[in-house]
Amino acid sequence: KLTILWLRQDLRLNDNSALQAAIEAGGPILPVYIDDREAMGDWAPTGASLWFLHRALESLEASFKKSGGQLFYLKGDSLAELKALIDSSGAGRVYWNRRYEGPHRERDAAIKKALRDAGIEVKSCNTSLLNEPHTVSTGSGQPYKVYTPYWRNVKERKLEPPVEVDLKTADFYTNKSMGCQLEDLKLLPDHPWHRKLEAYWDVSEESAMKYLDKFLAEPVAAYDTDRDLPRVAGTSRLSPYLHWGLIGPRQVMERLHATHDLREQGPQTYAKEIYWREFAYNVLYHFPHTPDAPLQEKYADFPWEYDKSVLKQWQQGRTGYPIVDAGMRELYETGWMHNRVRMIVSSLLVKHLLQDWRDGARWFWDTLVDADLASNTLGWQWSGGCGADAAPYFRIFNPMTQGKKFDPDGDYVKHWVPELKHIPTKFIHEPWEAPPSVLEQAGCQLGEDYPEPIIDHKKGRERALAAFDKVKAS
Ligand code: FAD
Known part of the structure; x- marks a missing residue:
């Protein structure tokens, strides 16, 4: 019997549970990626993420080829495409790795039922999480809404090792005239803005492993402190690889344990971050509405200001707060932003x-x-003070203090905001405090070369506290 391996966010050959299950089932394997962005509605992947997906598929296609296989591409409604593929290939099984977002769960359940009703063997596996959300709950059977007790619950659990994928015994189905080409999925935008991303990311399963090894060789030892310094390469930068499944958390944790003692601060803090990802999936799984509504309902009618011009200045990195503008420009240029700066x-x-x-x-x-x-x-509701384990509403980051503490020499700001390159370090996080002669010497006129702060810090802080206080009191 032929097995269709339906790939989604699990774009790797190693440690791929559904792939190994398909190999063990015997018979030829037909790996397919179906571009079904409509099924994700408003939260379909887009922009920079689609660029990464394109490159990840390109690399996976090459890996399958090396193993004598072929990665097929289809476009359209997943169930209709799978049914058509079953008809044309004569497949008797469909295997996939599970996803946890609301729209995917509903769709996958419907597909599972429809295929089983049609006499097809269906199997779904876990390959993207250490602990699937339905396996973790509080003593009273409720989902966790706070990270620390969640972490306490899961940290002692036995870690599953990565799945050994026995590619040598795999038999692949090939057919040059079936499906479409990767380019036909049109994942890349028409305007080639994405080209700049090429300089920052080497997208393949092998490079994900290389990044992990490089991180484990040195930076992880000081991760507990360096992870907060945006100009230091102190974090692993594995997030897009974990997201698209070019590497899995089982692989990360196995290598971390093999190379380090988790009683040490750096490695332990890193493990905890891997579990923050797990916690985020736990919250999304149990509260699937949260991408569109706050978990804490009292914030549903918060009086937001909806000022398009303000939003645009923030998006463009022109708020007049150097650390903020540096982050927004790093994001636009590289498709990634340092976690500390995401919070700011x-x-x-x-x-x-x-x-x-x-x-x-x-x-x-x-x-x-x-x-x-x-x-x-999770990140945005944390900052908005309205989610699971959110920052308390009265915690309002002071962008100057944050800048001075985490970018003390201003190197990060100077790198991403070149207008401020010649401003002395003393004023780099608050150039409006510099005497006019200093600004003149630095070739930076505020309001001309670089904006004045979009809002006075104290005023902004008081206004926010008043607005959040009102919601709290109601
Ligand atoms: P490392 O520090 O090397 O951490 C290793 C891995 O742990 C990361 O790759 C990631 O998978 C996970 N991790 C680390 N921190 C967090 C966290 N706070 N929450 C969940 N997982 C975490 N992360 C995303 O992957 N995608 C997002 O869309 C995303 N949006 C965010 C939005 C906001 C407002 C904030 C504050 C954070 C967001 N994060 C997001 C979390 C975090 O910023 C990134 O995971 C991290 O910066 C990725 O860099 P890294 O791989 O070098 O992380």
């Missing part, structure tokens, strides 16, 4: 500028190569 820019948008967290989440969704419904939603 989101806080400014939601708190100082009173713009809806969903508008910020949407911009990230379009521009991040690691745009991930679970982590993005």
